[in-house]
Amino acid sequence: MPEGKSAVNSLEHAVAAFEPGLPLTVAFSGGADSTALLLACARRWPGQVRAFHVHHGLQAAADGFEAHCRSLCEGLKVPLSVRRVDARHASGESPEDAARRARYASLAALARDAGVHDIALGHHADDQAETILLALSRGAGLSGLAAMPSLARRDGLNYHRPFLHLPGAAIRAWLRGQGVAWIDDPSNGDARYTRNRIRGVLLPALEQVFPQFRSTFARSAGHAAQAQVLLVELAEQDLAGVGAPPRIEALQALSRARQANVLRHWLLRVHGCTPSAAQLEELLGQVDACRTRGHRIHIKLGTGFVDRVGDVLDWYNVAPSPRPSR
Structure with a gap:
């Protein structure tokens, strides 16, 4: 033609x-x-x-x-x-x-x-x-x-x-x-x-x-988009389970891949923050290592910081003053 x-x-x-x-x-x-x-x-x-x-x-x-x-x-x-x-x-x-x-x-x-x-x-x-x-x-x-x-x-x-x-x-x-x-x-x-x-x-x-x-x-992009929808649905279910802000012990009960998925979703949906791959890996390592009351988490993510506050993780737009674990 x-x-x-x-x-x-x-x-x-x-x-x-x-x-x-x-x-x-x-x-x-x-x-x-x-x-x-x-x-x-x-x-x-x-x-x-x-x-x-x-x-x-x-x-x-x-x-x-x-x-x-x-x-x-x-x-x-x-x-x-x-x-x-x-x-x-x-x-x-x-x-x-x-x-x-x-x-x-x-x-x-x-x-x-x-x-x-x-x-x-x-x-x-x-x-x-x-x-x-x-x-x-x-x-x-x-x-x-x-x-x-x-x-x-x-x-x-x-x-x-x-x-x-x-x-x-x-x-x-x-x-x-x-x-x-x-x-x-x-x-x-x-x-x-x-x-x-x-x-x-x-x-x-x-x-x-x-x-x-x-x-x-275009076909590959469509497959990726469909898979992304499933990841978001899973993240919503997991976020309902771990809470927002997420509880560290509840996160540890998930696989590392699901931890990454739900943390990425929480940071973006609640705080508009998109961490780099290196930042997210560092956070996952700290979540895994957080097995004692005195373990401190303070990590730069996106434009702010993630801190351990008691038994949960929280994100701040600026670095907060150090907080004792409770």
Whole structure:
């Protein structure tokens, strides 16, 4: 089947199968993926789609991006809301992570202002593969290997990714067939960013060796996501048994793997803290060694500390004064 016709069928089938709540907002950067998503959604649900654009202020071309988005939205008769943010990263912080956090915070604020609950994102199969490779490079667990879900619910909002199974090339081919222009962000070619190196070097190599890598990676991500759900369910059951804060003796009755799972879950759910693998291993070792009343536990985890307080573990945002065991 010719590339153009295949791209039309794939993209339009993806939008036809997409069933968000209405009204719907599209996160619109002006790039190919979000442009195709906005155009297809505006055609399917005329008068019920709006666009959000986040002006990151990170490069001189950002004003031009905003002007392009305004022009396209005017032509489509789609309302556009713009939010300007300072997405510069702090010392030691990943620029990509800082920009992503600023972007999602802005989308959530715009959604609250507009009274909408469903936001569509233009992530596609190449983005998913990049996310999985980044997770592997960082030694991520199942939650990282699960990569991006097609639907995520967070802070009362539904984030949809209807293009997650489509290659980026198919999306661009569809747009070319529509005669619609898009922005090519010059920062996407900056080799200082790990994701750009993956896109420019690793994905073409994978395409040559494993032509179906997008679908097989997506399948693996789905398996990881399903397994992660089971781990969370087990952690909830174990947390109900050991308590929050967890009792040390109750933790010791669990296998080491279940201890790690429930402690990780407790720290994240109750305190918003994600320990490193080394920090968690140190804590597990201390839990195992804690067999006397006088055994002290005081370990750095995430942005705070875990202490033994009597017969339980507790987490503090700052280092507490030493407490006697009781």
